[in-house]
Amino acid sequence: MAAAAAWTTSSRAQKPSMPVIGYLCPESPELFGSRLKAFHQGLREAGFVEGRDVAIEYRWANGQYAQLPALAGELIARDVDVVVAPGGAPVALAAKAAGVTKTIVFEMGGDPVQLGVVDSLSRPGGNITGISSLSVDVSPKRLELMHELLPATKTLGVVTNPTSPTAGSQLQRLQAAAETLGVHLQILRASKEEEFESVFSSVARESTNALVFTSDPYFAFRSRRLADLALKYRVPAVTQTRDFPTAGGLMSYGGDFVQSHRRAGIYAGRVLKGEKPADLPVQLVTKVEFVINLKTAKLLGHEFSPSVVSGADEVIE
Amino acid sequence: MIVRDRFRGLFPKYFLALFLAVAFPLVINGSIEAWFGYRDQRARLDQLLGVQATSAAAEIHNFISDIASQLGWLVQLxxxxxxxxxxRTDALRLFRQAPAVVSLTLIDNNGLERLYVSRVGLNRIESRTDRSAEPALVGAHARQVWFSDVSYNRGSEPYLTIALVGNRSAVGAVIAEVNLKLIWDVVSAIKVGETGLAFVLDRPGRLIAHPDISLVxxxxxxxxxxxxxTMRDAIGPGAGFATGRDGQGRPVAARAAPVAGPDWTVVVAQPLSEAYAPIYAALRRTTVLLAGSTVFAGLLAYAFAHRMTEPIRLLEEGTERIGAGSFEHRISIQTGDEFQRLASSFNRMAGELALAQQHQERIAKLKRFLAPQVADLVDRAGDDSVLDGRRTDVVVVFCDLRGFTAFSAGVAPEEVMSVLSEYYEVLGRVIARFEATLISFSGDGLMVLVNAPVPVEEPALRAVDLATEMQKRVQGLIGGWRSRGYQVGFGIGLASGSATVGRIGYEDRLDYTAIGSVVNLAARLCASAADGEILMDAGTAASVxxxxxxxxxxxxxxxxxxDAIPVFGISF
Known part of the structure; x- marks a missing residue:
C-alpha cells in the first residue's frame, strides 16, 4: 500500500505533456512486484521511463477481480493513452468489457483467440493486442509431469478456479490428456484463498495424494500460500509459475512471466509511439520453463527421474 | 555615379573574364571530385553491404546448423x-540447449516413431507409428539433412521442420520442429551501419526473420x-546493390546473400540517407568550398577589374577635366605600367596645353594695345618684359574730332555711334599699318604711341606719316559727314621726347601707357590744332x-x- 501511495504521488507529479499509461492490475503491488519490474524493463527498452517520458496510473484490484470493471472505468474517465491489462484473461476481458476506446495491451496465459479477445494472432483487430504466455496451453504437460513422478497413482487431483474464463477449456484438455495417460482426475474447485486449505486437506485425507493446478492468475499470485499448504499437508503439487517451487512447492511448468510482462511493456511503448494495435500481432511467449525443487521432493519422499531433472530449466536444491 | 558607370563598359567585362577564369576551373574540379567521390562511395557501399550480407547469411546459417549439429547427437547410437x-534424457537436455526447438521426434532404423517430446503437447513414448513415408524422412534419407518449407503456427509464428539421419541407417533419424521466432535474437543483433537492418525471406519470399518481430x-x-x-527480387543475381523502399517507405540500399540449406535469402538494407551520408557530407563540403571559392573568385575578380579599370577611369576623368579647361589637373597613377606612362604623357600634354593657353591669353592681351604684327613678334620672343616699365624716347600722337560734343548732342545716339565706329575703324586700320601702339580711347579722341614698347626706325617720321595718313583718311570721312550736315572737324597733335612707359592697372585690366610731359604736350598740341591741322613740337619737327x-x-x-613753345605743322 505504501508503494501504491508512492506511485500515485509520482503519477501526480508528472508533467502534463507526458503520455499516461493506465495499469489495471488484478493484484496488489506486493504480489505483482516481479511482474511490474519486467514490465518497466520492457517499457524502458521501448524508450520510456516512468516519470521521465511517461506517467503511469495504477489501479489495484488487490485480488478482488470483481472490482476490475470499475477500475477500468476509472482509467477510462482518467482518459489514459493506453490501458495495460496484465495478469490474466479476466483483466483483459474486464478492460474490453468496460469499453476502453484507447488501445489495450494485455498479458495473459490463455489463448486470446479462443477467449474472443482478439480475432487472430497475426491480426488482433479492434483496439486490443498483447502477449500470451502459453500457460493455459501447457496444463496437460503439468498432468504429464505429475503422472511421471507418481506413475503408480491412478487418480490425480486437479484444482480449477470456476470463475476463470479458461477453466472449461483447460478441464477439457486435461480430461483428454488423462485419457491418454490412463489416469482419473478428481476435480477440485477453489476461487477464494479460504478454500485452498480445504482442497489440500481433502486430498491429504484421500488416496489422491497429488494436485495439479490449472493455469489461473489467482492461483499464480498465491504461490506462497499454496506452497505453504502443500508442505503442511505433504501433498506433491504442480502449478504454472516458478514462484511456487521457489517458495517451497514441488515443481512448476508454465510460460516465463518475465518474458511476457517485458514484452507487454515493449508493446505499451510501441503503442505510445503511435503504432496501431492492429499492426501489432499477439505474441506468444517462446519460453516455457520447468522448475523443480529437489529439496521438497526429498521432503515428500519422491524422486525425479534423471531425464526429468535434465529437462528442468531450473533445479532448486 | 562612378559606381554606376563601373557596371557599364570595361569593368563588367574584366570582372566576368577574371571571375570565370578563377571560378570555372574550380567548379569543374569540384564537380569531377564530387562525381568520383560518389562513385567511390558507391563502390565502397556495395562492398560493405556485400560483406555484411554474407556475414548475416553466415549467422543465420549458424543458427540453423547449430540446431542441426545438436540434433546430430540424437542419431549416434x-x-x-x-x-x-x-x-529421452538426451532429448530433454537438447530442449534446454536449443530453446528454438519445440518438439523432437526420434525414428528408429525401421522408420517407426520411438519417442516424441514436446514443450507444449504431451510426450509419446514408443508409439511405434510408421513414419517412414513422411517427406521429412524421405528427404533426410536422400540428403542427410532435410529442411521443410516454412509453416506458420496458428497463422503467425514461422516454424521450420528439420529432419536429420545419422551416418548409418541403424541410428535412425530425428525430426525437430523449430520456432523461427527465435532467429530474432540473431537477426536483431546484426548491425548494418547505424540504422540498417537485416531480414530473412524463405524461398517463396515470405518474411521469416526481421528485427521487428511484429512483422514476422x-x-x-x-x-x-x-x-x-520486391526488394529481394530487385537485387537479383547480378553484382551491385539495389535501391528500394523499406516498410516505412524510406529509400534503402540493399544486398542479399543466400543461406545454404533451407534455401533462404538474407537481405541487408541500409537507409540511403545513412549509406550516402559520407557522399552527402563530401558534397556539402565541396559545395561550401565551391561557394567560398566563388565568393573569393568574385572578390579577386572585383579587385583585379578595379585595378585595371581604375587607371582608365582616372584617365577618363582627367581628360574630361583637362578638356574642360582645368590644365592644372594632374592624373595620379602609380601602377608602374603602361597606364602610368599614359598618365604622365597626359600630364605632359596638359602642361603643354596650359602653356599654349597662357600664350594665347598673352597675345590676346598684347593685341589690345599693340598692332597685331607687333604683338605676334613680342609673343614669338616668348617674353613680355618688353612691356615692363622703363624710360624711353617716344612719339606721342593725340587726335580728336572738333565740334563732336555739339554734334553728338544734336543727333540720335545711333547716329553718334555709327559716326564713331566709322571713325575708329579708319583710325584702327591706319594705326595697325604703321605698327603704332594704341594707348587709349576716350570719346572721340585717342592716344597712340610710337617707338614703345617696340622700338622702330625713325619714330618721328613714322609718327608724322601716321598722323598725315590719319588726317587724310578722316578728312575723307568728314567730307561725307558734312554732306549729311554734320559739322565736325579733326585735329592731331604730336610730341616726341622721353617718357615713362609700361603696364598699369590691376589683374586682367592692364593697360600699356606712357607718362611724362611729352604726353601732356602732345595732348595740348592736339587741343590747339584746328580741323585739318597736324601740330608737332620742335623735337619732332627736327627729326623729319x-x-x-x-x-x-x-x-x-x-x-x-x-613759355610759348614753337609749333610746326605739316601739309598734306
Missing amino acids: PWTDEADEGR LRGLEETTSQPFR RGKRSLQDIGSRQIKGFD
Missing part, C-alpha cells in the same frame, strides 16, 4: 527393440512480405625736317607750359 530412457508474426500475409520480396614739308607756325602759348 543404433536402435534396439527395448525402450531407452537415455534417449504477420509474415504469412501478402501485404507484409510483399515489399521485402628735310623729309617732309613742314610749316613753321611760330610759337604758341600752350596750357600747362610756362
